[in-house]
Amino acid sequence: MVSDDVLRTHLQELRRGTVVVASLVALRRPDYGYALLQRLTGHGFPVDANTLYPLLRRLEEQGLLTSEWNTEESRPRKFYRTSDTGEQVLSRLLDDLTAVRTSLTALIEGAPR
Amino acid sequence: MTTLTDRYLAATLRSVPAGRREEIATELRASIADMIDGRTADGLDASAAEREVLNELGDPAQLAASYADRRLQLIGPAYYLVWQRLLIVLVSIIPAIVGLVVGVVQATTTDNAGGAIGAGISTAFNVAVQIAFWVTAVFAVLERLGTSLNLPRWSVDQLPESPAERDTTLVNVCASIVMLVLLIAVLPWQHFQTVVGDDVRLPIIDPALWRSWLPVLIAVLLATIGLEIAKYRAGRWTWRLVAVNLVLNLAFAVPMIWLLLTDRLFNPDFVAHFAWLRDGGVDTLTAVSALAITTTTIWDVLDSARKAHRAP
Numbered sequence: 001m002v003s004d005d006v007l008r009t010h011l012q013e014l015r016r017g018t019v020v021v022a023s024l025v026a027l028r029r030p031d032y033g034y035a036l037l038q039r040l041t042g043h044g045f046p047v048d049a050n051t052l053y054p055l056l057r058r059l060e061e062q063g064l065l066t067s068e069w070n071t072e073e074s075r076p077r078k079f080y081r082t083s084d085t086g087e088q089v090l091s092r093l094l095d096d097l098t099a100v101r102t103s104l105t106a107l108i109e110g111a112p113r
Numbered sequence: 114m115t116t117l118t119d120r121y122l123a124a125t126l127r128s129v130p131a132g133r134r135e136e137i138a139t140e141l142r143a144s145i146a147d148m149i150d151g152r153t154a155d156g157l158d159a160s161a162a163e164r165e166v167l168n169e170l171g172d173p174a175q176l177a178a179s180y181a182d183r184r185l186q187l188i189g190p191a192y193y194l195v196w197q198r199l200l201i202v203l204v205s206i207i208p209a210i211v212g213l214v215v216g217v218v219q220a221t222t223t224d225n226a227g228g229a230i231g232a233g234i235s236t237a238f239n240v241a242v243q244i245a246f247w248v249t250a251v252f253a254v255l256e257r258l259g260t261s262l263n264l265p266r267w268s269v270d271q272l273p274e275s276p277a278e279r280d281t282t283l284v285n286v287c288a289s290i291v292m293l294v295l296l297i298a299v300l301p302w303q304h305f306q307t308v309v310g311d312d313v314r315l316p317i318i319d320p321a322l323w324r325s326w327l328p329v330l331i332a333v334l335l336a337t338i339g340l341e342i343a344k345y346r347a348g349r350w351t352w353r354l355v356a357v358n359l360v361l362n363l364a365f366a367v368p369m370i371w372l373l374l375t376d377r378l379f380n381p382d383f384v385a386h387f388a389w390l391r392d393g394g395v396d397t398l399t400a401v402s403a404l405a406i407t408t409t410t411i412w413d414v415l416d417s418a419r420k421a422h423r424a425p
Contacts, residue, residue, distance in 0.1 A: 033140065033143075034144050034147035034151070049144070049148065049170055053141065053144055053176075053180075054176070057137070058182060075143045075146055076139055077143050078143075
């Protein structure tokens, strides 16, 4: 059995890009940082706060998210929503994820155990 | 009163671009407050929750760097190899040349041989430090600007020679032979040409040694030239060559060190001519020379053995 460190590194590598995909899907319904963090964690995408908050800003700068300030509640919150560009990028990313899944399945089935 | 959160925000925003500072501050403050609320709802008291949240967010400088998309490395993988190769080439050539020139100029314009060697070494060291600093500084700036160097892609043409041949390239052998010839030439040169004052010339090495040890040492150096040629023809270090190398190294180092330690190497008239040599300087010179000879001998023998061991 490999050490926990090696395993953790590989799992992190595998999960890295999925946070972006999950955020773009989840933000079809507008949400603010902490609530998104809770939703993603609840759906099996545990992500660190210090990763997610800067990531949301970066995606906004890239035009994949739009944002709007909500000042009606007790504290002002910035709500993010997936933009049209974000939606296009998301569909490409989902296609690629499916392609990876298909290729992997074929590889597993084709290879003798 | 400033809270931990205020201090954390101040520390984070310090290194975030000024234009977006206000907005990031408001958003981050709300996020931290949300996270604290989440913990207090689970039954934690407010100040413990605040500490836990800020610890989770981690080093403010690191958080700010992720907001600004800034690299947390001096020189990254894109530039590292170019930086390393350039530094090795420059540091292995320029300091030695500059140090040698300064040393030679000092030795010919003043009559202080030890001082000239010291000036040469300290100049070489300073030049090496300056080169290392400036090359690294330039690459660190390139890293931050994200400048593309437009270097040609690596191709197989850049592969080094195969390891078996690498130990004895023609360049290395020529350099060794040139060094040995210079060393042999220095012996008669110092006998006739060492200027110690106005039109006064004195040999550095005791002239009496020309009738005893110097011919032996010259014979050993000539044999070492033969060894270099034999090594080049063999293409690599063999154990037989290592044995010969060991014998020749000892045949040179042992008499030299023995002459040094028994005060027979330096010309007594030469030592008497300089106050700094008379007043203990000769002892320092003896110790440094003996140490240098011992070190180079051990290194040379070990290096040849290592290369013979590594060869296929």
